[in-house]
Amino acid sequence: MVAVSEIRAESGFENLVQKKPWHQVTLELTRKYPLGVFGAVVVVVMILLAVFANVLSPYDPEENAFEFMLTPPGADFWLGTDQFGRDILTRIIYGARTALFVGFSCAMIGACIGLVLGVASAYFGGRFDLIFQRVMDVFMAFPLIIMAMAVVSIFGTGTQNVIIAITIPFIPRCARVVRSSALSIREIPYVDAARALGYSHTRIILRHMVPNVMAPFLIMLTAFVGQAILLEASLSYLGLGVQEPTPAWGLMLQGGAEEYAESAPWMAIWPGIAISLAVFGFNLFGDALRDVLDPKLRSL
Amino acid sequence: MYKYIVKRILLMIPTLIGAAVLVFFLLRLIPGDICELRLAGTGLYADPAEIELCRNNLGLNDHILVQFADFVMGFLIFDLGDSMWTGKPITFEIGLRFQLSLQVAFMATFVAVIISIPLGVISAVKQDTWIDYVVRSFSILGIAIPSFWLGIMIILGLLIFTQHWLGEPWMPPIEYVSPLEDLGGNLAQLIWPAVATGYRYSAVATRMTRSALLEVLREDYIRTARAKGLLEKIVINRHALKNSLLPVVTVIGIEFAFLMGGLVVTEQVFNLNGLGKLFVESVLNNDYSLTQALVMIVVAVFVFTNLVVDLFYAWLDPRIRYS
Numbered sequence: 001m002v003a004v005s006e007i008r009a010e011s012g013f014e015n016l017v018q019k020k021p022w023h024q025v026t027l028e029l030t031r032k033y034p035l036g037v038f039g040a041v042v043v044v045v046m047i048l049l050a051v052f053a054n055v056l057s058p059y060d061p062e063e064n065a066f067e068f069m070l071t072p073p074g075a076d077f078w079l080g081t082d083q084f085g086r087d088i089l090t091r092i093i094y095g096a097r098t099a100l101f102v103g104f105s106c107a108m109i110g111a112c113i114g115l116v117l118g119v120a121s122a123y124f125g126g127r128f129d130l131i132f133q134r135v136m137d138v139f140m141a142f143p144l145i146i147m148a149m150a151v152v153s154i155f156g157t158g159t160q161n162v163i164i165a166i167t168i169p170f171i172p173r174c175a176r177v178v179r180s181s182a183l184s185i186r187e188i189p190y191v192d193a194a195r196a197l198g199y200s201h202t203r204i205i206l207r208h209m210v211p212n213v214m215a216p217f218l219i220m221l222t223a224f225v226g227q228a229i230l231l232e233a234s235l236s237y238l239g240l241g242v243q244e245p246t247p248a249w250g251l252m253l254q255g256g257a258e259e260y261a262e263s264a265p266w267m268a269i270w271p272g273i274a275i276s277l278a279v280f281g282f283n284l285f286g287d288a289l290r291d292v293l294d295p296k297l298r299s300l
Numbered sequence: 301m302y303k304y305i306v307k308r309i310l311l312m313i314p315t316l317i318g319a320a321v322l323v324f325f326l327l328r329l330i331p332g333d334i335c336e337l338r339l340a341g342t343g344l345y346a347d348p349a350e351i352e353l354c355r356n357n358l359g360l361n362d363h364i365l366v367q368f369a370d371f372v373m374g375f376l377i378f379d380l381g382d383s384m385w386t387g388k389p390i391t392f393e394i395g396l397r398f399q400l401s402l403q404v405a406f407m408a409t410f411v412a413v414i415i416s417i418p419l420g421v422i423s424a425v426k427q428d429t430w431i432d433y434v435v436r437s438f439s440i441l442g443i444a445i446p447s448f449w450l451g452i453m454i455i456l457g458l459l460i461f462t463q464h465w466l467g468e469p470w471m472p473p474i475e476y477v478s479p480l481e482d483l484g485g486n487l488a489q490l491i492w493p494a495v496a497t498g499y500r501y502s503a504v505a506t507r508m509t510r511s512a513l514l515e516v517l518r519e520d521y522i523r524t525a526r527a528k529g530l531l532e533k534i535v536i537n538r539h540a541l542k543n544s545l546l547p548v549v550t551v552i553g554i555e556f557a558f559l560m561g562g563l564v565v566t567e568q569v570f571n572l573n574g575l576g577k578l579f580v581e582s583v584l585n586n587d588y589s590l591t592q593a594l595v596m597i598v599v600a601v602f603v604f605t606n607l608v609v610d611l612f613y614a615w616l617d618p619r620i621r622y623s
Contacts, residue, residue, distance in 0.1 A: 035433055134311075138318035141599045146564070149583060153330045230446055234565055237448050238580075253449060261456050262469075268456060272449035279444035280437075287440070 036288020042281025050096040059087040061094040062245040070264045080266035082252070083259075088266060092274045094247040099278060102163055102232045102242075107224035110167040114174025115217050119209045121175065122182035123191075123201070133179075136172040148231060152240040162241045166231045174220045181213045215293040222289055226282030233275045249275045304614055312603050319599040320375065320592075324368055327588050334358070334384050334586040358384050360588075371592060385587040393578065393590065394597075400476050401567075401574035403486075404493050405559045409552065411498025412505055417548070419502075420509025425536060427514060435506070442503030450496045451569030458492070474571055493570045497563065501555055508551045512544035546616075550609055557605040 020028075030037045049056065065085035073080040079088040121132045139147070151165035185191065186209070194204045233250030235241035242248040252271035261268045335354035355361050359370065374381050380390040416439075423435040455471070462470035472489045479486040516522065517540055525535045563576035575594070582590040 035436060134314045134318060137315040137603075138322055141315060141319055141602045142322075142595070146579070146595065146598070149580075150326050150330070153583060154326065226444070230444070233446050234448065237446070238565070238568065250446070253452065258452060261452060262459055265456055265460075268449075268452050272446065272453065275449065276441065276445045280441055283440050283444055284437075 033288040033291065035284045039281045039284025039288065042277060043285055046096050046100065046278055046281065049093050050100050053093045053097055057090040057093050059090040061086065061091045061247040070260065073266055079270045080264065082267050088270050091247040091252060092270060095249045095252065095274065098242060098246060098248040099229045099232065102159065103225040103229040105163050106166040106170060106228035107221050110170025111174045111217060111221045111224055114171045115178050115210060117171065118175035118178030119182045119205050119213060122179045122186055123205055123209060136175055139169065139172040148235055149240060152235060157240055157243050159242050162232055162235055165235065166228050170224050177216050177220055178213050181216050182209055185209055185212050219286065219290045219293060222282060222286035226279045226286065229275065230279050305611060308607060308610055312607060315603055316600065320372055320596065323592050323595045324371060327591055330586065332586045337585060375596060380593045381589050383587055383590045385585045385590065390590055390593045397574045397578050400572060401563055401576065404490055404497065404563065404574065405556065407490060407494035408497035408501055408559065409556055411494055412502040413552065415499065415502040416505035417509055420506045421513060421536065421541060423510045424513035424517065439503045439506040442499050447496055447500050448565045448569045451566060454492050454496055476573065493566050493572060497566050504555060505548055505551055509548050512547045513540055516540045516544040554605055554609065557601050
């Protein structure tokens with residue numbers, strides 16, 4: 001007599017029900033999206049660096065130590081020190097905190113406001129949609145960096161204002177993309193059904209339409225994190241962003257790094273690599289996410 | 301088509317008005333006063349009466365709506381007025397720097413085209429091989445690397461390289477010379493910012509070439525071309541590439557309109573006296589008239605480029621006009 005378990009094993013039924021082990025899933029993903037997995041690894045490493053910054057580094061990122069001024073890379077200071085004697089590696093590790101904080105705050109706030117506005121614009125349609133689209137046009141026509149400069153000049157510099165400056169230009173960009181997907185959802189009968197049931201506009205927008213535009217929303221969100229990190233670095237480099245002594249990558253490239261570029265090139269090289277790698281990681285991850293979630297949006 | 305063109309042109313008007321309102325009131329929210337800055341610059345004690353006189357001369361004491369009307373009227377009759385900082389006509393200030401920025405923009409576009417089209421084609425033909433991954437990484441890096449850092453690295457690389465090979469460090473010249481006078485000197489100065497800007501700008505175009513070509517390669521007529529025994533080279537170059545270039549050209553055109561924003565940072569790093577630098581200076585000086593004019597020019601170019609692209613698409617695809 002054949003045991004029941006053997007029959008199951010033979011029919012391959014077990015395999016269908018059983019979930020694949022995680023390492024197999026990872027392997028498959030790596031084979032299919034090698035760049036995306038690389039991006040995800042960079043993002044995870046960056047988050048870990050930011051969380052465990054104080055454990056990983058023996059130095060203080062903000063305290064001056066003039067006896068170690070402009071030390072070249074070596075055993076004590078792996079990536080050298082800056083003109084105030086601060087360890088570059090420590091400031092890069094702590095800089096990941098600033099970058100991720102600014103990146104995620106801007107992306108979350110900007111994409112969420114854009115999501116609600118974009119869906120509402122598609123849902124109400126008509127005159128509201130027309131006027132709203134013209135307002136978005138105006139904000140889109142402003143080059144991103146110019147918009148950010150104006151906001152920072154008004155509200156002043158500092159981390160919080162940098163977040164405002166970067167978030168404002170993100171809103172219309174997200175609203176535009178979300179609106180175009182929401183327009184097609186509006187035509188699906190369940191929205192009419194919800195209206196016939198007498199649900200409020202808020203409920204229909206938030207409970208019935210928003211969950212169905214999650215794919216473009218998530219894609220915009222990851223793209224925004226990378227863009228926000230890059231913009232924060234550019235603003236800080238121009239002196240309009242995060243201020244000393246907060247460790248921030250763009251700030252590390254300003255002033256001293258350019259002045260001592262020839263005699264102490266490590267000051268200019270490493271923070272730039274950190275910015276590039278971080279943005280690169282988020283972009284690769286976002287691209288793979290887009291391919292998985294919605295291949296139609298390839299041109300974004 | 302005629303109806304569509306009129307509708308599309310009418311839709312430009314609210315955008316331009318909105319941009320004018322936005323820039324006008326945004327600027328007036330920025331703290332600081334151009335007259336105080338100007339008089340403080342002379343190093344003398346700034347007399348309140350003198351500041352008052354200066355404000356009167358510049359029209360800053362008029363009612364805010366009068367100032368706004370002046371600004372809009374000036375724009376309508378293409379009279380941009382004078383710079384509040386230097387007192388010279390804005391068209392003169394822009395004219396001084398226009399040639400440099402335009403030349404960098406054209407050179408950057410050229411760099412972008414010669415990078416992006418070959419790479420995009422290779423990447424599409426070798427889809428999902430290691431070559432494709434390398435090309436895609438290279439192009440995504442173009443967006444990821446901050447242009448100001450790339451600029452610093454180029455200058456640093458030049459210094460170290462020339463020190464090592466020529467014995468003495470060499471830097472690109474700082475003074476702008478017209479290409480008609482001294483082509484070598486002109487290129488020696490401008491080729492570096494053009495490469496830094498062009499690489500960044502090539503990223504989007506490379507991706508566009510790749511995805512457009514991949515789409516065309518799936519078409520039936522490509523299969524037919526291969527089936528009749530054409531060389532793969534001819535299939536790609538003559539049949540596929542030609543038909544996939546339209547979106548690429550569009551992207552390059554739109555990006556060209558955005559170059560002004562990109563040049564702000566690049567000109568800062570390479571210390572070029574172009575429109576980007578003029579813009580930063582005008583914002584820092586609270587030079588309302590100049591900043592307004594520059595922003596409105598950028599917005600107008602953007603809106604106009606969008607119009608041309610939309611009309612072009614409507615002309616190609618009649619479904620758009622009737623929707």
